Amino acid sequence: MPNYFNSLSLRDQLAQLGKCEFMDLSEFADEANYLRGKKLVVVGCGSQGLNQGLNLRDSGLSVAFALRDSAIREKRASWQNATENGFEVGTYEELIPSADLVLNLTPDKQHSSVVKEIMPLMKKNACLSYSHGFNIVEEGVTVREDITVIMVAPKCPGTEVREEFKRGFGVPTLIAVHEENDPLNEGLSIAKAYAAGTGGHKAGVLMSSFIAEVKSDLMGEQTILCGMLQTGSLLCFNKMVEKGIEPGYASKLVQFGWETITEALKHGGVTNMMDRLSNPAKIKAFELSEELKNIMRPLYEKHMDDIMTGKFSAGMMDDWNQDDKQLLSWRDETSRTDFETTGITAQDIKEQEYFDNGILMVAMVKSGVELAYEVMTASGIKEESAYYESLHETPLIANTIARKKLFEMNRTISDTAEYGCYLFNHACFPLLQEFMERQDVDVIGRGLGLNDAGVDNQRLISINASIRQHSVEVVGKKLRGYMGAMKRIL
Amino acid sequence: MINLQNAAIFMNGGQAFKSIDIKVAAGECSVIFGGRGAERSALLECFYNPDLVTDGTYSNFARRVGIVSLREQERLILREETRDDSDLTDQIFPGTPVFDLLEETSLDKDLLAHLIDSLDLNSLLGKGFRKLSSGESKKIILARALSIKPDLLLLEDPLEGLDSLGRTQALGLIGDLSKSVTKIYSLSRVTDIPENTNKIFFLDSNSVVREFVCQSGVQARYMVSSITKIESREVVLPPPAEKRSLPTNPDGSLVNIRNATVKYTENTVFENLDLRINPGSHWQIKGPNGSGKTTLLNLINGDHPQSYVNNICVFGFRKGEGESIWEIKRNLGFVSNALHWDHRISVSVINVIVSGFFDTIGLYSNTSDLHYKLAYKWLELLGLENERDQRFTELSFGQQRLILICRAMVKHPPLLLLDEPCRGLDDADRQLVIALINRLCADGDSTIVYVTHDLEDEISFISNSLELV
Numbered sequence: 001m002p003n004y005f006n007s008l009s010l011r012d013q014l015a016q017l018g019k020c021e022f023m024d025l026s027e028f029a030d031e032a033n034y035l036r037g038k039k040l041v042v043v044g045c046g047s048q049g050l051n052q053g054l055n056l057r058d059s060g061l062s063v064a065f066a067l068r069d070s071a072i073r074e075k076r077a078s079w080q081n082a083t084e085n086g087f088e089v090g091t092y093e094e095l096i097p098s099a100d101l102v103l104n105l106t107p108d109k110q111h112s113s114v115v116k117e118i119m120p121l122m123k124k125n126a127c128l129s130y131s132h133g134f135n136i137v138e139e140g141v142t143v144r145e146d147i148t149v150i151m152v153a154p155k156c157p158g159t160e161v162r163e164e165f166k167r168g169f170g171v172p173t174l175i176a177v178h179e180e181n182d183p184l185n186e187g188l189s190i191a192k193a194y195a196a197g198t199g200g201h202k203a204g205v206l207m208s209s210f211i212a213e214v215k216s217d218l219m220g221e222q223t224i225l226c227g228m229l230q231t232g233s234l235l236c237f238n239k240m241v242e243k244g245i246e247p248g249y250a251s252k253l254v255q256f257g258w259e260t261i262t263e264a265l266k267h268g269g270v271t272n273m274m275d276r277l278s279n280p281a282k283i284k285a286f287e288l289s290e291e292l293k294n295i296m297r298p299l300y301e302k303h304m305d306d307i308m309t310g311k312f313s314a315g316m317m318d319d320w321n322q323d324d325k326q327l328l329s330w331r332d333e334t335s336r337t338d339f340e341t342t343g344i345t346a347q348d349i350k351e352q353e354y355f356d357n358g359i360l361m362v363a364m365v366k367s368g369v370e371l372a373y374e375v376m377t378a379s380g381i382k383e384e385s386a387y388y389e390s391l392h393e394t395p396l397i398a399n400t401i402a403r404k405k406l407f408e409m410n411r412t413i414s415d416t417a418e419y420g421c422y423l424f425n426h427a428c429f430p431l432l433q434e435f436m437e438r439q440d441v442d443v444i445g446r447g448l449g450l451n452d453a454g455v456d457n458q459r460l461i462s463i464n465a466s467i468r469q470h471s472v473e474v475v476g477k478k479l480r481g482y483m484g485a486m487k488r489i490l
Numbered sequence: 491m492i493n494l495q496n497a498a499i500f501m502n503g504g505q506a507f508k509s510i511d512i513k514v515a516a517g518e519c520s521v522i523f524g525g526r527g528a529e530r531s532a533l534l535e536c537f538y539n540p541d542l543v544t545d546g547t548y549s550n551f552a553r554r555v556g557i558v559s560l561r562e563q564e565r566l567i568l569r570e571e572t573r574d575d576s577d578l579t580d581q582i583f584p585g586t587p588v589f590d591l592l593e594e595t596s597l598d599k600d601l602l603a604h605l606i607d608s609l610d611l612n613s614l615l616g617k618g619f620r621k622l623s624s625g626e627s628k629k630i631i632l633a634r635a636l637s638i639k640p641d642l643l644l645l646e647d648p649l650e651g652l653d654s655l656g657r658t659q660a661l662g663l664i665g666d667l668s669k670s671v672t673k674i675y676s677l678s679r680v681t682d683i684p685e686n687t688n689k690i691f692f693l694d695s696n697s698v699v700r701e702f703v704c705q706s707g708v709q710a711r712y713m714v715s716s717i718t719k720i721e722s723r724e725v726v727l728p729p730p731a732e733k734r735s736l737p738t739n740p741d742g743s744l745v746n747i748r749n750a751t752v753k754y755t756e757n758t759v760f761e762n763l764d765l766r767i768n769p770g771s772h773w774q775i776k777g778p779n780g781s782g783k784t785t786l787l788n789l790i791n792g793d794h795p796q797s798y799v800n801n802i803c804v805f806g807f808r809k810g811e812g813e814s815i816w817e818i819k820r821n822l823g824f825v826s827n828a829l830h831w832d833h834r835i836s837v838s839v840i841n842v843i844v845s846g847f848f849d850t851i852g853l854y855s856n857t858s859d860l861h862y863k864l865a866y867k868w869l870e871l872l873g874l875e876n877e878r879d880q881r882f883t884e885l886s887f888g889q890q891r892l893i894l895i896c897r898a899m900v901k902h903p904p905l906l907l908l909d910e911p912c913r914g915l916d917d918a919d920r921q922l923v924i925a926l927i928n929r930l931c932a933d934g935d936s937t938i939v940y941v942t943h944d945l946e947d948e949i950s951f952i953s954n955s956l957e958l959v
Contacts, residue, residue: 060813163832
């Protein structure tokens, strides 16, 4: 199947890449009504499937779950989840033919096979919804002409989608309509109603395109999100151990450090993350991050280029055809790294200590977020998309590392993210060798340990201005204001 | 022996005590009473977690400390949240099975078997912690505390939330403990002061501890009652923001549930349940722990997913026929332990009350001056008007509970569902809440469905009761 993006003219490519606009709440006055009385069938009863299904039903919509024969026959967990939650459950054959809207919420890895299976069963003019566009854009799957194809992607994990809905709010949501498949010109109405049914309209909806979603998603996940955190984990851990820091402490500082640091990022962007450091540490982190950006910029650009040309996905799909040979060997390599195999200390590390002793980690997050964002926007992706696929998602992966370290993190993220993560790591790890040789425990492991925290005013002012005036901060502040906790009345 | 001297004790949001002295001899049974709930909790907790003592000297003989407290329950719930990897693995997490939780702390297989038997936990062993009712999880926490063979046992309102059989079982187990086990209680109800109390640490309003030695429970209860004055008071409720017509079903009822069944793969909560609630006829739901009281209330308010597969008519809607959950919630007020737990968010005290007009947890809507004016009147009623702009989570558990009760009442909802509303409240606050509920009944706007295990918390207006088994 041809790569869909590459089949478009440059003009269309640019138009699609640059699509991402914030929709006003007034555009959702009709809430979920467009779908009232229609039949929604969810495929996949994992975290996103179940929690979105619960929200949609609580919004007055009719929701059923289609599972594989075997899952029903063997009463697997997915069957049990759907049944105990009072949903109608049936096989694809039983439910898909009567569905007006099919929500494909299976893991990314299963998209192709699931779509292949359900497409022939769908009734004329029904609608198929995706949560991620790889299947359409990169694999080039063509969907039957009469079927409407949309994307609705809440930008948070399934449990959060549910919790926010129960509070009376929602999570920021991205929607898109596949222009090749909108025969009745109703894709947008369906996508809006679906987003409203999950509560997303209250937290803000971004209207994007399949292409913008896929290209920015791939870029974010393989560079700052998974790749940078993987390379950073290995480098920081090795450095600390080399310099005599107790390995259990080093392991813990890295494993939980990303999560703690990026929690500050989530609430107040790079600005707040940097503000958590003392003034001398902030200046140090700033300098390190500037240097890191210089070293890594060509690598980030290469990743973006390979994603745009389709070289990345072609390489990965080749590996799929060889039974994931490369992916599995890289995964195995990850499992044997010292960071992965070293247990963590029982010693308590206080929240602030993660910042004070993890200056280099802060610098890595800052440089990675800014680089991914800068390279994406320089390639025609809108600022809002670039923000979501870089800064916004970083805490989610950091949380995964806190729970699972690297090996399991890689196993649980999508194939595309994992493959891209390893590619990045293999290039970035050697690239930063020389830089790392010059670092010591003052920036990773032990803190600056200064008696005098004095700094030069002019220097601090110019650094603060530089942090705050970065475009990712300007856009981030606006989006968090529209969508996140700040919109709430505290 | 345990010795605190000139000790400063830290609690969530600040200092609980600047300088206190407390001595407890090994084998003693002492009771912490009075003061604010948060201070009692902090004092009890510091015997378990010495990090809370920030100044002064502290020594504790105990090698194994068992604890039953809200804080301990919170720790377990939070740990369950970190164990929930459903967003990563795409597999729904039912919670750690009860048996694993018990085995984790147990030092002795025979003792564990005895505890499981005595507290009647056999049917719960396979259940995930998240699926337990509040009373059931209380029993698990007690069993864990006893399973470590404690030499010091810390008990914060250990009977609260337990049904009468559960209370007997719990009292029996605690009573059977060897005399050498030191026990420190933190209690909010005079009636819970145990028979063999040796010592009362009474906290007065300035966080000063007064110590009383006593010979018996009767004497202890008498002493405590004589220094805690509870004035019964008449309350006048602020009016609702708007008057709405009563949202009844075609048959005139507010709620009509017919032949309801709630079941899971491994167990059935109840079957063939009928309940018809008419306007003005108030109900008490009774029944042992785990009999489905909370489940029933959640069928009514729509929070229970199986409400969609039962025959339920509520406020003129036939459940599952296209109504949204907000159309139901706008007609009711609700207080429960789960709702309280869900309020761990950054929001001010007055906004929690205002959110009651919108049925949201947190505030996301356009408000009016009238909402704030009314909410302020509710705060005055509670005597919490100075806390209006404080973070809700910085209040003590009991104060939070009072705020949530007002949140549920602000709109004088046609139906008010109160699931163990008095949990964590001391005697004076409980009297206030009961006065509020009685007033609301007398005013005639709201119909009440009420769950409690405490006979002394009964509401005089309630004439109907449903007993679950």
